[in-house]
Amino acid sequence: MKRRTLLKTSTAAALLAMTFAGPVTSAFAADDPVKVGILIPQSGPGGLFGPSSKNSAELAVEEINAGGGILGRMVEPFYADVGGPPSDAIQAALKLWKGEKVEAFIGMHDSAVRGALDNLFKGQVPYIYTPVYEGGECADGVYVLGETPAQQLEPVIPWMAENKGASKWYLIGNDYSWPRDTNAAAKTYIEASGGTVVGEEYLPFTADNFDSNLAKIKDSGADAVLVTLVGGASVGFNRAFASFGLSDDVTRLGTLIEENTLAGIGAENSQNLFSSAGYFANIDTEPAKKFADAYKAKFGDDAPVLNSLGESVYDGLLLLKAIADKAGSLDVAAMDKAAEGVSYSGPRGEATLEQRHTTKDIYLAEANGADFTVVETFSKVGAGDNCQ
Amino acid sequence: MELVALQGLNFVYISLTLALVALGLAVVFGLLGVMNMAHGEFVMLGAYSVLVVQNAGLPFLAALPLALAVCAAVGWLLEFFVIRHLYRRPFDTLLATWGLAILMREIVEAVFGRDYKSVNQSLPGTVEVLGAVYPAYRVVLMALMVAFFAGLFLWYRRSNTGARIKAMVSNPALATAVGVNTAVLARGAFIFGVCMAGLAGVALAPLVRVEPYMGIDYLLSSFFILVVGGLGSLAGLLVGSTVIGGSDAIVSAITSKTGGYMTVLIISILFLWLRPNGIVSRD
Numbered sequence: 001m002k003r004r005t006l007l008k009t010s011t012a013a014a015l016l017a018m019t020f021a022g023p024v025t026s027a028f029a030a031d032d033p034v035k036v037g038i039l040i041p042q043s044g045p046g047g048l049f050g051p052s053s054k055n056s057a058e059l060a061v062e063e064i065n066a067g068g069g070i071l072g073r074m075v076e077p078f079y080a081d082v083g084g085p086p087s088d089a090i091q092a093a094l095k096l097w098k099g100e101k102v103e104a105f106i107g108m109h110d111s112a113v114r115g116a117l118d119n120l121f122k123g124q125v126p127y128i129y130t131p132v133y134e135g136g137e138c139a140d141g142v143y144v145l146g147e148t149p150a151q152q153l154e155p156v157i158p159w160m161a162e163n164k165g166a167s168k169w170y171l172i173g174n175d176y177s178w179p180r181d182t183n184a185a186a187k188t189y190i191e192a193s194g195g196t197v198v199g200e201e202y203l204p205f206t207a208d209n210f211d212s213n214l215a216k217i218k219d220s221g222a223d224a225v226l227v228t229l230v231g232g233a234s235v236g237f238n239r240a241f242a243s244f245g246l247s248d249d250v251t252r253l254g255t256l257i258e259e260n261t262l263a264g265i266g267a268e269n270s271q272n273l274f275s276s277a278g279y280f281a282n283i284d285t286e287p288a289k290k291f292a293d294a295y296k297a298k299f300g301d302d303a304p305v306l307n308s309l310g311e312s313v314y315d316g317l318l319l320l321k322a323i324a325d326k327a328g329s330l331d332v333a334a335m336d337k338a339a340e341g342v343s344y345s346g347p348r349g350e351a352t353l354e355q356r357h358t359t360k361d362i363y364l365a366e367a368n369g370a371d372f373t374v375v376e377t378f379s380k381v382g383a384g385d386n387c388q
Numbered sequence: 389m390e391l392v393a394l395q396g397l398n399f400v401y402i403s404l405t406l407a408l409v410a411l412g413l414a415v416v417f418g419l420l421g422v423m424n425m426a427h428g429e430f431v432m433l434g435a436y437s438v439l440v441v442q443n444a445g446l447p448f449l450a451a452l453p454l455a456l457a458v459c460a461a462v463g464w465l466l467e468f469f470v471i472r473h474l475y476r477r478p479f480d481t482l483l484a485t486w487g488l489a490i491l492m493r494e495i496v497e498a499v500f501g502r503d504y505k506s507v508n509q510s511l512p513g514t515v516e517v518l519g520a521v522y523p524a525y526r527v528v529l530m531a532l533m534v535a536f537f538a539g540l541f542l543w544y545r546r547s548n549t550g551a552r553i554k555a556m557v558s559n560p561a562l563a564t565a566v567g568v569n570t571a572v573l574a575r576g577a578f579i580f581g582v583c584m585a586g587l588a589g590v591a592l593a594p595l596v597r598v599e600p601y602m603g604i605d606y607l608l609s610s611f612f613i614l615v616v617g618g619l620g621s622l623a624g625l626l627v628g629s630t631v632i633g634g635s636d637a638i639v640s641a642i643t644s645k646t647g648g649y650m651t652v653l654i655i656s657i658l659f660l661w662l663r664p665n666g667i668v669s670r671d
Binding site: 215 | 391394401504505507596598602641646648649
């Protein structure tokens, strides 16, 4: 009798275990996966970051699914190109949301597209915004992973003043909201560090000759330049900067000079060039190395180079999982309630959500030829006040 | 004083480099009437030639024959299969070459990747010119460009080929009647034009960003120069480059880069509107 019960119970247990762990489980989960819309630029000026973003997303999906998925359900990614104008991005997102019934979005794109998506989603679907941006996002259901100017500059500008003697700053950027807001924040920190701003200039995206700007920088007597030019403009500016011999005496700091931009600037034009970000391809920590190794193993040695924008999509999926798992649901109201204090750990280190922005480590890296070397880690830097 | 010298050198530099970049288009569009939208892509091919040479460990100057060979080959193929059927149909050449430009960008992207490439300075360092510190490579490049344009000017003026081209441009039927082989001459002019674009790409590669989409910048500024300077003469090309490059350099130095760019646009629009034949007009 006793033996019989034992047999029965163990058979039942075995059957039960099979239902939850065996091949039966995946069949069950595949019926009902969490569909996640991954919005990345695959065309246009941001298209350069499409491949590394997609690779990072694939890696995150694979790892999350290997660990049991989100809320016990497997993750199924749906990709859409948001490299074009906001109107196109809305159409692409709408197709995934209403057509494919996507339950959450990860977005790595510019702020114009983010504004349009805010208006589209209206807090009805969770949306993780991953790239570096100018701050100020406060809509319901939007969780921001990227670095704000406060994070990238508040600890870094005093460091530059102390260690590089930066006191006379020249601010140069492309003419749109991110550089302007970054420089507005920078001015406060420069003043607080005892420095002055000796020049400020914004260039149209079409600029490909920087001679007049370099003459002005030279004439201003600046000993430090904050570069918020993006992409090709940053490459062209930094190359010309070095060719005029300015890099010997003037320190450059950028808040969006990632591995691709540095490759374009070139080893011989990168002396005295610093970059501040939440991620670099060769951060010297265990989780960062593990991620870089997994990326290399999956995509090979010729894979698109890792950078802070591409990698942010990987972290975006980790953050989505952390919030959803704590909330026990993918419902925005539940997630918003659970969001404060959610923490997760990824290649960037440990991050905690505060006011739906991440408090995290910020790395200051110096260009060493065509590679970055992290020279300082500022731990647990807050994103500042973004809901005013 | 030092600042004035620096801005003055910048003025000369931008005028000369713009003229070099626009030279190929001045020949192809100005003489043959082909609106070559792939002009910038030939500049890109020149820049990538330097990259190939650099990756192979060869000296910078080895890029010159490579760029000329690549551009001549691609130019010959384009002329033979596409362009020669479209002479005197400018709008069709615009569409056809725009498609070819996209194709060339995609091929380069497929081979070399979408990412930025860095071409080494073959002549790093700076020299002092009139009290201003200036990149050594630029100083040498400026001297070479002056010599090149002087030589080209004399050749076009005095050579038989120059005379035949002028005959073909002003009256193709009559030129054919007196024994000028206009088909061969036009093909030669087209290939010369795209090779000059490639040459400009080689010269500028160490100074600019190198990526598959770099050509678009050069196409726009080249068209502005031809609009202002006028078609069909070397003098027009140089005048156009000086007006476009110079106004950009001067206004940017005094106000801002945005002001400089706006000035270039306004000048181009005014010329299209009030003086569509440009400053140095052929007729």
